[in-house]
Amino acid sequence: MKKIYLIRHCEAEGQLSEAQLTDRGFKQAVELADFFSNSKIDRIISSPYERAFQSIQPLAERLHIEIENDSRLTERVLSTNNLSDWLEKLKITFNDFDLKFEGGESSQEALNRIVEVVEKVFTSETKNTIIVTHGNLMSLLLRYYNKNFGFEDWRNLSNPDVFLLINETNKVTIERLWK
Structure with a gap:
């Protein structure tokens, strides 16, 4: 049995790759470390975005585990254009996985990146891994394993959020752990 704890980063100041956690986000990162205090963790893989790294840093330091950065875990770019109706466009991509806006990435392309990491x-040899990523990418992965996970579920994610993926005899089950 293999476990992946899938984490959405804590509250951040923005969407840019260098966006830092807010003061509240730094407190949430400590809460995450406390949340995992009794869990056996072998490995931590994170998006290289600052907010993701900062979200898991307190736990990594506590466990003396080096954080592995993986660019495949970065947030999905919907478009390089400033879309005033971005929320509506994002909603459409939950049903049309091949839809792609200018300079952006389709849901399928983004999904392929994170599935590659998870698979x-x-x-691998590790039993218990933490993966830290971003909301849209996390949603796409959760939908991959649960076809009922959709746009409204994405909207209901929190910062942070934690899901447990268990792979037992090549069947993956999902449980939301963060309330």
């Missing part, structure tokens, strides 16, 4: 972890 590699499931076939």
